[in-house]
Amino acid sequence: MTIAYEPQFGPVVSHRQFSPTQRGEAARANAPVVLTARGRFVLALVLAVVTLAAILLLSSTVAASKDSASLAVETIQVVPGDTLWAIASEANPSGDIRETVSQIVHLNSLEKGKPLQVGVTLSVPIYE
Numbered sequence: 001m002t003i004a005y006e007p008q009f010g011p012v013v014s015h016r017q018f019s020p021t022q023r024g025e026a027a028r029a030n031a032p033v034v035l036t037a038r039g040r041f042v043l044a045l046v047l048a049v050v051t052l053a054a055i056l057l058l059s060s061t062v063a064a065s066k067d068s069a070s071l072a073v074e075t076i077q078v079v080p081g082d083t084l085w086a087i088a089s090e091a092n093p094s095g096d097i098r099e100t101v102s103q104i105v106h107l108n109s110l111e112k113g114k115p116l117q118v119g120v121t122l123s124v125p126i127y128e
Contacts, residue, residue: 071103071107071125072125072126073107073123073124073125073126074123074124074126075121075122075123075124076121076122076124077119077120077121077122078116078117078118078119078120078121078122079118080118082116082118083116084101084104084105084110084116085097085101087104087122087124088100088101088104088124091104091124091125091126091127092125092127094127095127100125100127103125104122104123104124104125107122107123107124107125108122108123
């Protein structure tokens with residue numbers, strides 16, 4: 001038996017033996033999940049970002065593997081006075097030197113703007 005005091009009605013006697021935590025848990029267990037408009041928007045935004053990130057990661061991996069697989073390379077050792085421009089000019093004298101420099105930088109994971117270290121071995125594309 002539960003006795004509660006309500007100021008408007010005086011003491012209220014109840015013969016039910018429910019504790020407040022039991023009633024709350026039962027109500028929460030049976031309550032349906034309802035998303036508000038803001039919740040649906042946030043959920044859609046999160047799904048879109050995850051999908052876009054997956055597409056970008058997978059497409060860059062595929063592009064990198066295609067470029068590396070179809071490109072024949074030779075290795076050279078950097079000697080004093082060598083520059084990327086000179087190496088690219090020797091490797092591809094009739095082609096676009098800027099593109100060849102870009103490929104050498106990409107193949108060797110070089111940092112742009114840093115000078116070449118003497119004695120470093122570089123992979124250079126072979127052009128026919």
